[in-house]
Amino acid sequence: MNRADASLIAIRRILRATEQFGRELAQSAGLTPVQFRVLQIVAERGDSTATAIAQRMHVSQATVTSLVDRLVRQGMVVREKSRTDRRQTNILITDKGRRTIEDAPDPLHQRYVDEFLAMEDWEQAMIVAALERVAAMLDAKDMDASPVLDARDIRHEIRDEPAEEPHAAG
């Protein structure tokens, strides 16, 4: 086994683990990964709007509407018209929704961070250097990814600027 292969395999394990985790998380909560992600976003502040969620997840409002529909049907969130601007609909998390989030296993990144911090200084430095090297090799552009490890949204976050040109292609 050469080292190029060894590194590819490791990368693949990382990808898989991240995906897998999102799936487990969502399943234990009785939601799909994407639904869970929506719930997480709502949970952050207790409420949110469809537009905000759509932007965070880089999907269309229409998609968010249907995802929220499902969460409403399951009693995870409720819709409520905003008093200040009645065009807006606030999506509020319910107790059940909050419990669902809380009962879910620790976010992957927490688990990771704990282990990471337990490492020795030199090893931390080595890992950061290596990962950044790999990231640079795979992805020439240096984007600003947020430090939250969450497979549930990478699937679409790559559509970076939907504002400019809505991809007229069929």
Added chain:
Amino acid sequence: MNRADASLIAIRRILRATEQFGRELAQSAGLTPVQFRVLQIVAERGDSTATAIAQRMHVSQATVTSLVDRLVRQGMVVREKSRTDRRQTNILITDKGRRTIEDAPDPLHQRYVDEFLAMEDWEQAMIVAALERVAAMLDAKDMDASPVLDARDIRHEIRDEPAEEPHAAG
């Protein structure tokens, strides 16, 4: 910026780059990532069967049927009954299909391998060590991932043993 965050960001960039690549590839080939993946598998030997594809991709045969339908409609592959066992349908790649594969940009992993091999020995070793460390942190189990970096199938390859218990939750 602490190093735990830096490492998470790098991991995320790796995930994104992999996904992104699958998408670019698919767009330049005029196929979706999954369809392209099927075509790749058929292209490997020039032909394949639905079952083989289903196993490789860890999806059901029914799913493969509909994917192959689309590839047939686009003239990328043709179906042909096997002479030796007429239950089997061989899926043969066409010239167009082969050209599509060939015209597609280099597989991500090839690009990566080239760069990886260009590195100095000590750096290769460091990267392998770091990646394996991270993979171990994220994913306790040591699975046998193949040394092919390909986002297009990790999405579902994680369903390792659907035989046991099909997760009755609805």
Added chain:
DNA sequence: GATGCTATTTAGCCTACCAAAGCAATTTGG
């Protein structure tokens, strides 16, 4: 030649996505 296994397709359903059209409320520009 019935029984059963294997390979595939068909049928029906789901989630997740999108664009376009529609509706409602607010803001803007006379």
Added chain:
DNA sequence: CCAAATTGCTTTGGTAGGCTAAATAGCATC
């Protein structure tokens, strides 16, 4: 103050990718 534009969201209708269950067809065997 009213019409028009803009904004926020939902509805509608479509696509892709996934599933299970059932149908179809061929092989194997006793």
